[in-house]
Amino acid sequence: MEYTLTMTFLTETGEKSNVSISDVKAGITNEEVQVLMDSLIENNIFENSKGMVVSKYSAQVTERQVTKFTV
Incomplete structure (x- = not known):
């Protein structure tokens, strides 16, 4: 299985902006996602x-x- 995390943020103009991360671990928790999103906002990453x-x-x-499939 492959897992992709898609996080949607609001920007300073009030518009939505998506950030996706491929190959996240299976079973990622809500708390882990919250910490990651908070960190991205606090550090002005995007x-x-x-x-x-x-x-x-x-x-x-x-x-x-x-x-x-093998072809």
Whole structure:
């Protein structure tokens, strides 16, 4: 299984901005995600055309099962 964490933040302009991290561990907890999101906000890690991220909006983990075939 592959897991991707998608975090949605609100920017200083009030728009939503997404940050995705591939290959997160299975069973990542709500507390771990909250700490990560808080850290990204506090350290001003991301800025884009919508401005700096200023608050958390939502987060989700997407689980994807990949089956590879030999051809």
